[in-house]
Amino acid sequence: MFFSIIIPLYNRPQEIKELLESLTKQTYLQFEVLVIEDGSKNDAKDIVAAFANRLDLHYFYKPNEGQGFSRNFGFERAKGSYFIIFDSDCLIPPDYLEVVYHRLSNDYLDAYGGPDDAHSSFTAMQKAISYSMTSPFTTGGIRGNKKGIGQFHPRSFNMGVSREVWETVGGFIITRLGEDIEYSIRIHSSGFKIGLIPEAKVYHKRRTSYLQFYKQLHFFGRARINISKFFPQELKLVHFFPAVFTLGLIFTLIFNVLGWRIAWLANSVLIIFILLIFFHSLIKNKSLKVAFLSIGAAFIQLIAYGLGFMQDFWKRIILKQP
Known part of the structure; x- marks a missing residue:
């Protein structure tokens, strides 16, 4: 199984450096990485180029359209049989792809989502925000949880879809404001099998201050x-x-x-x-x-x-x- 990892990027060069560094440590090696620079003024072209001899890496620069349509841009150019989407502020454990490969080999899913967690290197604020976003006492308790309420909807910070899903359902039809949930609902409606892979976690850095966190969650409420x-x-x-x-x-x-x-x-x-x-x-x-x-x-x-x-x-x- 060959994976295409698709990462939309907007004005966050340092984040993509840390993410790419984590991908160089994967124990499963059958994958490519597509970085889609979404019209950034502070681009990461040179940073990405520094990883060219360590990863099967492809860098694209396009006009700004938002993360949903940038992922579509990546889908159209991906070579893999399975597409994996990460946010640029994630760090990926070394066994991530191996975990996903074994799950899909033994109990296939047409699309999946994975949970997020705080890395030991995160600041106290990042750990607190990560806790809140995954807590059973907040809205985090109904996100990324196979025991949650209603259908499980993968979130785009850690989400995989098969090529068949892409060819049948298409990609994102809205680029922001809940685009990942809307996409998940269409995948469900088309009869594809979606599930959570609990062991396929990522370390999600999220926001670094209360103010940034407030703006992000206000946006989520509107979404x-x-x-x-x-x-x-x-x-x-x-x-x-x-x-x-x-x-x-x-x-x-x-x-x-x-x-x-x-x-x-x-x-x-x-x-x-x-x-x-x-x-x-x-x-x-x-x-x-x-x-x-x-x-x-x-x-x-x-x-x-x-x-x-x-x-x-x-x-x-x-x-x-x-």
Whole structure:
């Protein structure tokens, strides 16, 4: 089995250097790498060229269209029987391709997704954000989980599709705002088999500050509404949780300001939530600093997603604006 690894890139030369370095250590060697520079002003051409003698590597520069259409650009030029998509801010464990090869050889999947985790080299902030994005106490609990709610939808930071899927279903039809979930739903609808490969994890660096994380999750909240415009049935009650949490937080503040008796109940629920995040993160990361930062990351994740969700729910579903 020959894999084509497709990596869209936009103004992140240092990230692609670390990602390519991790790919040079793969134990399974039947693969090529396609780096699609999506109209970057700060391009990585020279950095990629430095790996030319260490990887079967192909570099392309194209006008900016967004990550979805950049992946399509890679699909069209890939030689492999199976395409694997990574985000540029990922590090890939040495046995990743070997794990995928053995799974597909023994129990074939037409498309798959894998989980993400924090690497030991990540900063405390990156580990806290990674925790929040994978925590059972936030929206992370319903992402990348074979025991999650509804169909499993691979996410494009760690996703594979067969050439047959590409030739039958096509590629991404939207380039941002939930393009990977929309693509997964179409793959499902075409009768292909999709599953999670739990051992095929990547180390996902994500964002390095609360502000960057807020902007990313606000975008994710808006993306969920965008997906519902294509597939209304995919907007489920669980997707309202961050919005409900955000509204609950606002009402808790109001109750405390007004001195209403119900404030003690709301405060108690909030304290329990904070303690759950803190101790769960402490057990997982074995770091007090990461545990404290995880509290902030969890609140930012839920509030940012909730506000983005409510913003576009009001605009696109209530007001029917495009």
